[in-house]
Amino acid sequence: MTNTDGNEHGMAQDRIALLLADAAQEIETGPAPVAAVVRGGRRRRARRWAATAVAPRWWRGHGGGGAGAARP
Incomplete structure (x- = not known):
């Protein structure tokens, strides 16, 4: 069309x-808020790190999964 x-x-x-x-x-338009962008990236990185650190502990505490969880 x-x-x-x-x-x-x-x-x-x-x-x-x-x-x-x-x-x-x-x-x-104005200058980019560089400090805010950097701060946001640091927050995101910290959240990822925290989630990665907590996930294995949570997984073990909730039955684990995989071949080990199927055993009586």
């Missing part, structure tokens, strides 16, 4: 493009 096919699809796409262009003009 292109603008030249004579259907209303081209007009709808044109309207959407104009609305997006208007919205883009209203956005003010």
Whole structure:
């Protein structure tokens, strides 16, 4: 569906493009919040580390699983 096919699809796409262009003009860009991004990465890394450290203990405490759990 292109603008030249004579259907209303081209007009709808044109309207959407104009609305997006208007919205883009209203956005003010500024410097990236580098400190916040770094802090977020550290938090994410800490959560991953904590989950990795806790998972084996949780797994052992809840029956373990695998071949060892099937034994009577």
